[in-house]
Amino acid sequence: xxxxxxxxxxxxxxxxxxxxxxxxxxxxxxxxxxxxxxxxxxxxxxxxxxxxxxxxxxxxxxxxxxxxxxxxxxxxxxxxxxxxxxxxxxxxxxxxxxxxxxxxxxxxxxxxxxxxxxxxxxxxxxxxxxxxxxxxxxxxxxxxxxxxxxxxxxxxxxxxxxxxxxxxxxxxxxxxxxxxxxxxxxxxxxxxxxxxxxxxxxxxxxxxxxxxxxxxxxxxxxxxxxxxxxxxxxxxxxxxxxxxxxxxxxxxxxxxxxxxxxxxxxxxxxxxxxxxx
Amino acid sequence: xxxxxxxxxxxxxxxxxxxxxxxxxxxxxxxxxxxxxxxxxxxxxxxxxxxxxxxxxxxxxxxxxxxxxxxxxxxxxxxxxxxxxxxxxxxxxxxxxxxxxxxxxxxxxxxxxxxxxxxxxxxxxxxxxxxxxxxxxxxxxxxxxxxxxxxxxxxxxxxxxxxxxxxxxxxxxxxxxxxxxxxxxxxxxxxxxxxxxxxxxxxxxxxxxxxxxxxxxxxxxxxxxxxxxxxxxxxxxxxxxxxxxxxxxxxxxxxxxxxxxxxxxxxxxxxxxxxxxxxxxxxxxxxxxxxxxxxxxxxxxxxxxxxxxxxxxxxxxxxxxxxxxxxxxxxxxxxxxxxxxxxxxxxxxxxxx
Numbered sequence: 001x002x003x004x005x006x007x008x009x010x011x012x013x014x015x016x017x018x019x020x021x022x023x024x025x026x027x028x029x030x031x032x033x034x035x036x037x038x039x040x041x042x043x044x045x046x047x048x049x050x051x052x053x054x055x056x057x058x059x060x061x062x063x064x065x066x067x068x069x070x071x072x073x074x075x076x077x078x079x080x081x082x083x084x085x086x087x088x089x090x091x092x093x094x095x096x097x098x099x100x101x102x103x104x105x106x107x108x109x110x111x112x113x114x115x116x117x118x119x120x121x122x123x124x125x126x127x128x129x130x131x132x133x134x135x136x137x138x139x140x141x142x143x144x145x146x147x148x149x150x151x152x153x154x155x156x157x158x159x160x161x162x163x164x165x166x167x168x169x170x171x172x173x174x175x176x177x178x179x180x181x182x183x184x185x186x187x188x189x190x191x192x193x194x195x196x197x198x199x200x201x202x203x204x205x206x207x208x209x210x211x212x213x214x215x216x217x218x219x220x221x222x223x224x225x226x227x228x229x230x231x232x233x234x235x236x237x238x239x240x241x242x243x244x245x246x247x248x249x250x251x252x253x254x255x256x257x258x259x260x261x262x263x264x265x266x267x268x269x270x271x272x273x274x275x276x277x
Numbered sequence: 278x279x280x281x282x283x284x285x286x287x288x289x290x291x292x293x294x295x296x297x298x299x300x301x302x303x304x305x306x307x308x309x310x311x312x313x314x315x316x317x318x319x320x321x322x323x324x325x326x327x328x329x330x331x332x333x334x335x336x337x338x339x340x341x342x343x344x345x346x347x348x349x350x351x352x353x354x355x356x357x358x359x360x361x362x363x364x365x366x367x368x369x370x371x372x373x374x375x376x377x378x379x380x381x382x383x384x385x386x387x388x389x390x391x392x393x394x395x396x397x398x399x400x401x402x403x404x405x406x407x408x409x410x411x412x413x414x415x416x417x418x419x420x421x422x423x424x425x426x427x428x429x430x431x432x433x434x435x436x437x438x439x440x441x442x443x444x445x446x447x448x449x450x451x452x453x454x455x456x457x458x459x460x461x462x463x464x465x466x467x468x469x470x471x472x473x474x475x476x477x478x479x480x481x482x483x484x485x486x487x488x489x490x491x492x493x494x495x496x497x498x499x500x501x502x503x504x505x506x507x508x509x510x511x512x513x514x515x516x517x518x519x520x521x522x523x524x525x526x527x528x529x530x531x532x533x534x535x536x537x538x539x540x541x542x543x544x545x546x547x548x549x550x551x552x553x554x555x556x557x558x559x560x561x562x563x564x565x566x567x568x569x570x571x572x573x574x575x576x577x578x579x580x581x582x583x584x585x586x587x588x589x590x591x592x593x594x595x596x597x598x599x600x601x602x603x604x605x606x607x608x609x610x611x612x613x614x615x616x617x618x619x620x621x622x623x624x625x626x627x628x629x630x
Contacts (some may be wrong), residue, residue, distance in 0.1 A: 022454065164360060164362060164363035166358050166359075166360045167362050167364065168330050168363045169358065169362070170356075170375070170423075171359065172328075172349050172350065173327055173328070173329070173349050173350065173354070173356045174350065174375060174376040174379050174427065175350030175351075175376075175379045175380065176350075176379055180379075185364060188364075188366040189364075189365060189366060
C-alpha cells in the first residue's frame, strides 16, 4: 500500500476543518437545546454545563407542536408520494411518446419552478379561499404536490431517457401491458431517480414556510410556521424554544440525506451520471 | 410452418422512405439471412414483421394469414433485438423466462424450458447471475435464449452477433444453426456482415436503400447474382467491378480482360464486369500491377493492388506472396470464364463469360 503523503494529510485536515465549520451551527443549536436560557446567552459560551431536557418537555407538552409535527410529516410524505407518482408517468410520456412541443413543455415546467413563490401567492390564495381549500389537508397536499411535480419530471425524464426503449419493445413483443412495462421494467431501473426526486421534494415541502403561512391555518400549519409564530416570548426571542424545536425539526432531513446521499448526486445530474448506486 | 410474405410493403419516416415497395418471401423452415449495408432498411423490415411498427403501405402475411394489423403480442414471433435488452434488475433466469411468465406458464414448466434452452446455449451455470455479471457473449446468449423460448414457429434475429469477437461469433453461429434445425422453425436473421451472411444463410435476401435487390438461395446469390448490387454486397473479400463495353459480337472488353460471353445476348453498350477475388490469380507472366495493401489472414492473404488506375482485390495462398511488400510488382491474370456482366445503367445481369 502506498504511504500517505503529507499533502494528503493536509488535504484531509482541510476537509475536516470545512466540515466542522459547516457543522458548527447544528452543534450549537443541539447543544443549546439542553441548556437554560441563561446558559444559551452566556458570554463566553458555556461548553461545560448540566444538561436539561426541560426545553423538550415544554415543547412536546405544548398544545400545538405535536400537531404541527404531525402536519409536517403528513404534508411532506403525502405530497412527495403524489408528486413522484404523477411525475413518473409524465416523464415516461415525455420520454417515450415525445408529444409535439416536448422541449417547450419541459421548459415551461421548469420555468414554473423558477418563479419565486411570492409571485404566485396572491392568485393561489384567492383560488384557495374561493374553492374553500384554505387550511385543508387535501388543499395543502395538492399544492405541494403540484409545486413539486415540475422538478421531479425533469429529474425522472433524464433517468427514463437513459433506459433503452428496447426494454419496452421486449415487453410489447412478448405481450406485456404498458402498466406492467412501466412498473416492472422501467420503474426498477430508474429507482435511484425516484429516490432522488423524493428526497428533493421532501426537503422542499419540509422546509416550506410561505404558502403554509398564507394558505394554511391552525389545522395544517407545519414546523416552519410553528417556529415563526413561537419565536418571541416574554418580550424577547425564546431561544430555548427555538433550539429545541429546531433540533427536532432537522432530524428527518438529516436522516434522509445521510441514508440516501448517494442518490442526491445522480439526482442532481438528472440521471446523466449513473454512479454506483 | 411459417412462410412469411411481404407484399408491396413501404415504410416512410417524415416523407423519407426507409422501405420502398418491398415484395419478398421468406421460405418456411429455412434460415434466411437478410443482409445489406447499414441504413438499407433491414431493422425496419424486422420491426414491421414483429409488429413494433405499422407499414405505411402494403400487407404482411404469415402462412397466408394477413397479420398487418395484428398486435405484436398476438403474432407469435420470437424476437431477438439488436441490443441485448436484458433487464438489469432481475436474474438471467428471469430474463429468459420472461415470455413464458407473461403467458402465465406454470413455474415447473418455465424451469424445465429455461433449463433446456440454457443447456443448448451453454449458459446453465449463469442462470442465477445478474446480466451485469455476464460477458458480452454470455449476454448475447441469454438474449437469444429469451427470444427462442417463446412458443413460436418464426424467429427474427436482428444482428444478434454484432460486436462480438470472431471466435464467439463462430460458436454462436453454429448454435443458432443447430437450434433452428432442432426447432424446425423459420429463422429470419439480419446482418450487415457479408461473411456472416454467407456463413449462416440457406436463403439470402439482399436489401439496399429500401429495395430488395435479390432473394435466392445463398449459393445462387453468390455465384449467379441477378443484380450488380447483390454481387457487390455479398462476398468477402468484396468483388471487383470493372467498367467495360459489350459489342454486338458478344465480346466484352474491360481494358484489363477481354472475353466473349458464354451465351448470346441482344445487349450492346456499357457494362460492369464482376470478377470475384478467386477469379484473379497472381502469375508471373500476367498484366503489370502494384501492391497497395496486404492483409495476411494466415493461410490466405488478401492483396489489394493497383492496375490500370483501378484498385482490385484478390485472395491468394499466403506462402505464394510472402516475399511481396507494399509497392511490389504484382503481375496478375483475370480468368474470363464465369465473369459476370451487368448492364451498367440498370444493374441487371446481361450474361457471363
